[in-house]
Amino acid sequence: KRFYSLKVAPKVAASATAAKVKLSPESQDLEITKLPNGLVIASLENFSPTSRIGVFIKTGSRYETTSNLGTAHLLRLASNLTTKGASSFRITRGIEAVGGSLSVHATREKMAYSVECLRDYVDTVMEYLLNVTTAPEFRPWEVADLQPKLKVDKAIAFQNPQVGVLENLHAAAYKNALANPLYCPDYRVGKITSEQLHHFVQNNFTSSRMALIGIGIKHSTLKHVAEQFLNIRSGAGAPGAKAVYRGGEIRKQTGDSLVHAAIVTEGAAVGSTEANAFSVLQYVLGAGPLVKRGSNVTSKLTQGVAKATSQPFDVSAFNVNYSDSGLFGIYTISQAANAGEVIKAALNQVKAVAQGGVTDADVTTAKNQLKANYLMSVETSKGLLNEIGSESLVSGTHTSPSAAAQKIDSVATADVVNAAKKFISGKKSMAAAGNLGHTPFLDEL
Amino acid sequence: AGGGRMIERLRKWYYNAAGFNKLGLMRDDTLHEDDDVKEALKRLPEHLYNARVFRIKRALDLSLKHQILPKDQWVKYEEDHHYLEPYLKEVIRERHEREAWNKK
Numbered sequence: 001k002r003f004y005s006l007k008v009a010p011k012v013a014a015s016a017t018a019a020k021v022k023l024s025p026e027s028q029d030l031e032i033t034k035l036p037n038g039l040v041i042a043s044l045e046n047f048s049p050t051s052r053i054g055v056f057i058k059t060g061s062r063y064e065t066t067s068n069l070g071t072a073h074l075l076r077l078a079s080n081l082t083t084k085g086a087s088s089f090r091i092t093r094g095i096e097a098v099g100g101s102l103s104v105h106a107t108r109e110k111m112a113y114s115v116e117c118l119r120d121y122v123d124t125v126m127e128y129l130l131n132v133t134t135a136p137e138f139r140p141w142e143v144a145d146l147q148p149k150l151k152v153d154k155a156i157a158f159q160n161p162q163v164g165v166l167e168n169l170h171a172a173a174y175k176n177a178l179a180n181p182l183y184c185p186d187y188r189v190g191k192i193t194s195e196q197l198h199h200f201v202q203n204n205f206t207s208s209r210m211a212l213i214g215i216g217i218k219h220s221t222l223k224h225v226a227e228q229f230l231n232i233r234s235g236a237g238a239p240g241a242k243a244v245y246r247g248g249e250i251r252k253q254t255g256d257s258l259v260h261a262a263i264v265t266e267g268a269a270v271g272s273t274e275a276n277a278f279s280v281l282q283y284v285l286g287a288g289p290l291v292k293r294g295s296n297v298t299s300k301l302t303q304g305v306a307k308a309t310s311q312p313f314d315v316s317a318f319n320v321n322y323s324d325s326g327l328f329g330i331y332t333i334s335q336a337a338n339a340g341e342v343i344k345a346a347l348n349q350v351k352a353v354a355q356g357g358v359t360d361a362d363v364t365t366a367k368n369q370l371k372a373n374y375l376m377s378v379e380t381s382k383g384l385l386n387e388i389g390s391e392s393l394v395s396g397t398h399t400s401p402s403a404a405a406q407k408i409d410s411v412a413t414a415d416v417v418n419a420a421k422k423f424i425s426g427k428k429s430m431a432a433a434g435n436l437g438h439t440p441f442l443d444e445l
Numbered sequence: 446a447g448g449g450r451m452i453e454r455l456r457k458w459y460y461n462a463a464g465f466n467k468l469g470l471m472r473d474d475t476l477h478e479d480d481d482v483k484e485a486l487k488r489l490p491e492h493l494y495n496a497r498v499f500r501i502k503r504a505l506d507l508s509l510k511h512q513i514l515p516k517d518q519w520v521k522y523e524e525d526h527h528y529l530e531p532y533l534k535e536v537i538r539e540r541h542e543r544e545a546w547n548k549k
Contacts, residue, residue: 087539090546
């Protein structure tokens, strides 16, 4: 899941890509280079009037330790603070003046600083982007002024109950690393120091863990910039701990009339052989409505639960992949009184799939939905940048959409059934929030 | 060379003649607190700020009693650190930058 963070300046609407005319000898394909210091550079020249450049770093809340929880969250908010080359005022005004925007987007495993602007002003915003990612100063008074924003950011995010449930889910499922919350814990607000931010950046923002991606820019320009400026810190930095799955349960009694519950087991890591099988299984079971306010006929979960209760509910399969682990399961939203029936009906549906109750037609439908979803997500320049960036960080290569679609097609029905079996037999973790009087515990399921 | 040393001696004489060192104050303690100085004071690290508050308090107390410190406790010209100067310079630079941008 992706969580958005502070935007510094207003965005200019991205214009459509220019028509496919061979205007110049520049390649229209994605070019990807890996420098000797480990930095990956990828660019796609699409002749668009706007350019989008991102610096992706393999860091995030999983690289925190118990002594510096919340540092990644504050770092997300600190993208506009003074750097060695430009003051905070200048960064904000400078980017605004050319109509660009700078934003930070972070998950548990990666952070992405991206700028977008009209093509003519790429140099200006690139300068600010490089300043922010390689030479922040974290002046103590600016950091102190920023800490209240942690509270606001958290309050806005937690308005959505799913955020709380997913934070608890990760805390319940893992012992370390991935258990760290994405949002700063309350006791740490006001206590994160400038030194901790510096330390985090020094240890994590190293060349071998970074990728510089550009869309709408020449590869040679990016390469030149990377060789000159992104050479600051070499080495692999502090290694993160390997995520250890433990399988636990966290319940948050709030008195809400709607109960949100997530039940998962350990799933597949990014790029592993089972990752695609789990993704297809997710779509077989139902990964969210495809027709707004429709009856969700293709979702096995929704059909199964609809037989168990007539109260409003929502259920979907939950699937997330990290670099060395993953989570797969179901996410239910139900009325407090019949939470138990909803959850049990949903789990029975997955059991039915595990016992072979899935046809080839179901699997094909799911594959088509998965492929469509993936292809549509990389249609926008933002989605494409994200996709290229994530893949560059993980493997330093790029899988073309057609190759990705082929991999999805190669998943067999038996793989899907095996993935479901893995869920049924695996050690489960659960997180629930709401009025939990009628919500069963893990050992009652 | 000779001219430089002359100016240095003049500076030292003027410093001692001004007399705030007899109350135990440093030059930056006596700066008039306009907006720039106030902002720079907000950025002082805690130990420097506490030392400044102590010196000012002590000087107020002495002035109220119409006394000065004994000669060995007067602040010496060489020991007078302009602790606020880097922060003040930065504040003024930022203000100039803001004004330059706003004029455009």
